[in-house]
Amino acid sequence: MYPAPFRYHRAASIEAAIRQLSELGEGARALAGGQSLLVWLKMRFGEVSDLVDIGRIPGLDAITQDAAGVRIGALATHARIARSPLAKLLPIVGDCANGIADNQVRSRGTIGGSLASGDPSCDWPVLLTTLDANLHTQGPGGARDLPVDGFVEDLYVTKLKPGELITGISFAMPVKGSAGAYVGFKRCAPAYPTISVGVQLSLKGEQCEDVRIALGSAGLTTIHARAAEAELKGKTLTPATLARAADAAVAASDPVDDQRGPIAFKQSIIKVLVRRGIETAKRRCHGETVEVSHEYY
Amino acid sequence: MSTTETIDLVPIEVTVNGQLYRREVEPRLLLVQFLREELRLTGTHIGCDTTYCGACTVQLNGAPIKSCTVLAVQADGGEILSVEGLAKDGELHALQKAFSEHHGLQCGYCTPGMMMSAHALLAANPDPSAKDIRKAIQGNLCRCTGYQNIFKAIEAAAAELRGDG
Numbered sequence: 001m002y003p004a005p006f007r008y009h010r011a012a013s014i015e016a017a018i019r020q021l022s023e024l025g026e027g028a029r030a031l032a033g034g035q036s037l038l039v040w041l042k043m044r045f046g047e048v049s050d051l052v053d054i055g056r057i058p059g060l061d062a063i064t065q066d067a068a069g070v071r072i073g074a075l076a077t078h079a080r081i082a083r084s085p086l087a088k089l090l091p092i093v094g095d096c097a098n099g100i101a102d103n104q105v106r107s108r109g110t111i112g113g114s115l116a117s118g119d120p121s122c123d124w125p126v127l128l129t130t131l132d133a134n135l136h137t138q139g140p141g142g143a144r145d146l147p148v149d150g151f152v153e154d155l156y157v158t159k160l161k162p163g164e165l166i167t168g169i170s171f172a173m174p175v176k177g178s179a180g181a182y183v184g185f186k187r188c189a190p191a192y193p194t195i196s197v198g199v200q201l202s203l204k205g206e207q208c209e210d211v212r213i214a215l216g217s218a219g220l221t222t223i224h225a226r227a228a229e230a231e232l233k234g235k236t237l238t239p240a241t242l243a244r245a246a247d248a249a250v251a252a253s254d255p256v257d258d259q260r261g262p263i264a265f266k267q268s269i270i271k272v273l274v275r276r277g278i279e280t281a282k283r284r285c286h287g288e289t290v291e292v293s294h295e296y297y
Numbered sequence: 298m299s300t301t302e303t304i305d306l307v308p309i310e311v312t313v314n315g316q317l318y319r320r321e322v323e324p325r326l327l328l329v330q331f332l333r334e335e336l337r338l339t340g341t342h343i344g345c346d347t348t349y350c351g352a353c354t355v356q357l358n359g360a361p362i363k364s365c366t367v368l369a370v371q372a373d374g375g376e377i378l379s380v381e382g383l384a385k386d387g388e389l390h391a392l393q394k395a396f397s398e399h400h401g402l403q404c405g406y407c408t409p410g411m412m413m414s415a416h417a418l419l420a421a422n423p424d425p426s427a428k429d430i431r432k433a434i435q436g437n438l439c440r441c442t443g444y445q446n447i448f449k450a451i452e453a454a455a456a457e458l459r460g461d462g
Contacts, residue, residue, distance in 0.1 A: 001346050002325055004325070005304050005324075006325060007305065007324060031368075034368065034371065038327075038366050038367070038368065039347060039348055041325075042327075042346070042347070053371065101348075102435045102437075103361050103414065103432075103433060103436055104348075104354055104362050104436045105348060105363065107360035108360075108362055108366070108367065190350075190436050190438075191349070
């Protein structure tokens with residue numbers, strides 16, 4: 001399948017890309033790894049007049065961390081993040097990066113592209129909402145920092161303005177004693193998740209001190225499940241507490257009936273994954289090494 | 298954009314299996330079509346054409362990719378290894394021999410992609426575990442074999458390449 005014809009431009013810098021995108025107008029789109037955009041163009045879900053290839057802009061794929069926080073450049077591929085020391089330091093990041101699609105897609109797909117696509121099935125928006133990350137952009141109006149939580153406003157609709165590019169993301173290093181898990185369920189490796197869940201929590205003794213929970217593929221945007229968090233905060237993590245949190249997550253979700261399954265099926269998967277995410281995060285808080293990622297049917 | 302409007306061709310230089318090719322291509326030309334139609338290297342297959350099946354897997358600068366989801370212009374300056382680059386001087390690569398000997402194929406449609414994923418695995422990890430092998434070909438679908446003989450073939454090729462086959 002061929003996409004409809006378009007012109008191709010290669011940007012040498014962020015500034016050049018912003019200028020090109022602004023001059024070319026609303027028919028132009030930025031191309032990073034292309035793992036969402038090229039499929040979309042091939043399926044003729046849409047057309048572009050011009051693609052501005054930002055994939056070769058130097059320095060945009062760096063992954064840095066210090067005591068205060070983590071910064072990941074927009075062009076860091078899923079594979080690069082999966083192999084990074086960060087994925088070992090924060091297993092929740094490794095869970096996510098290693099579980100996205102397959103080796104081939106992880107070689108090309110980028111964290112910035114995953115966010116810019118506005119696709120509720122993409123994993124990074126869910127993981128980054130769980131970690132309360134910020135997103136950094138540059139555009140004709142200058143640079144902006146905005147939370148990942150709420151960045152996608154509706155299906156495929158983001159807060160990016162014309163000519164504005166995501167340059168990277170950052171988040172504070174989780175407090176000592178805090179741990180997380182990212183779990184997903186899908187038909188096969190190359191498929192988008194049927195449901196995915198991110199959980200980051202900290203314990204005080206046996207009590208949940210703080211927690212964030214986000215759901216992917218469970219509505220038209222990433223869902224920050226605040227009601228589920230409220231069921232856990234200050235409570236001991238018993239099976240009954242987890243079940244209430246799972247029910248609250250289902251109530252916060254709005255999955256659609258599609259080829260990945262009917263609504264009731266997806267709701268039951270949300271329940272299982274929320275419980276599994278909390279249990280895994282709790283075990284990791286206790287210092288256990290637990291391997292989780294996306295599972296296939 | 299109106300289809301009657303002319304689109305400038307883009308000059309690219311791509312090294313495929315050690316040979317440098319210079320071509321002018323339409324921006325929308327996919328890498329898999331560049332390989333198959335421009336270079337007539339038809340060993341790389343088009344299966345689903347939607348980034349699922351992995352039949353079009355080749356390596357770009359050493360990393361396995363799905364060439365149906367990469368533009369030829371994105372591969373400009375890059376090095377491609379396709380299934381045609383596995384055999385050397387008329388001698389089959391260890392992976393090709395092992396797929397044949399262990400019945401790692403039936404219809405053969407997925408085989409070039411399978412071998413390019415397996416080749417990337419063995420380059421990075423000469424002694425993979427059974428789980429490593431399963432993970433390495435998770436993006437390559439086979440509708441004939443049930444995968445067992447593919448796992449056996451990759452294990453055998455790994456042993457052969459390590460010199461303990």
